């Protein structure tokens with residue numbers, strides 16, 4: 001693996017060739033079905049990454065006012081920006097209205113009333129898709145399941161009629177269609193098939209066509225293979241399953257909000273071994289990156305492949321842990337690595353999504369920076385500072 005040398009660890013290393021390949025594959029597959037993709041900025045808002053994605057013509061999926069600002073700043077056209085979230089503040093709603101985004105993904109009747117009220121105050125009609133909670137089991141970790149009755153997301157089916165009526169009655173709401181998002185890191189196509197069947201049923205039962213919809217947004221969720229970081233997601237397979245199972249009028253534009261699947265495999269977290277500590281039953285590799293740079297193992301018991309990129313010694317078993325004062329600060333237990341010593345570099349793979357964007361300052365940690373290979377260059381930036389300079 002090609003890594004810049006003499007750079008302070010830990011750092012995020014992005015391979016832009018992989019990013020380009022992933023984006024091209026996603027666009028080509030979506031194009032086969034006339035589908036539109038909005039990139040979910042929450043997966044990674046590094047400006048080098050988002051600049052590339054906006055240049056390809058993707059839309060943006062945002063979950064905060066700052067993400068809306070950042071998406072516009074990175075060149076995503078306002079008419080390709082959607083804005084979801086169960087707790088949009090009045091200021092965020094006003095800000096999105098002023099910027100003429102494609103639509104709000106509205107998550108409750110209560111929010112719809114506030115959007116209508118703020119739209120009237122601003123004398124601007126708000127474009128709205130209703131996010132419906134379809135009660136579909138996503139078969140993923142419970143913390144990234146969003147489409148069950150117990151989850152806070154979306155409008156429950158029992159209140160959808162009320163929400164639709166409100167859209168019809170309010171002159172300040174322009175109803176665009178329905179939105180769904182059932183969860184993240186979904187590896188089987190079965191939940192997506194189930195989602196399509198639910199959408200078909202809801203479309204009929206609630207006579208959605210009578211409200212003049214123009215779009216259906218099926219959210220994100222397509223998973224990546226964390227045990228094979230070189231394998232890119234099969235976008236063609238994903239979209240073909242959707243196309244086979246969706247039965248709504250053909251003039252309705254179908255949108256997706258992909259995050260992880262577009263960026264996960266292009267990034268690694270590079271960390272230096274500080275100590276190998278001999279324990280009673282096992283040896284620990286203590287790395288200089290921890291849950292502050294990659295929270296996923298601690299939060300979702302996620303497993304990322306780890307490679308020692310500087311040693312070719314005989315394999316031994318280790319627990320790979322970080323320096324943070326939490327027992328949950330463990331990247332992997334009992335994994336085989338080539339004989340590992342102080343000073344070795346480890347690559348934690350598939351860190352392009354939900355690693356840098358979830359970076360924490362806990363324990364007063366410094367910020368890990370990011371570097372880029374591929375695209376004909378090796379370059380670094382302190383992207384965090386740059387990104388944060390653009391938010392309010």
Ligand code: LLP
Pocket residue numbers: 040042043061084144181183184185219220221222257258259260261296300353354
């Ligand atoms: N749309 C909505 C409304 C979402 O809530 C999400 C992700 C996405 C789209 C993008 O989903 P994706 O294509 O990335 O699965 N931090 C967690 C993942 C949280 C996902 C939150 N919502 C993790 O590291 O696994």
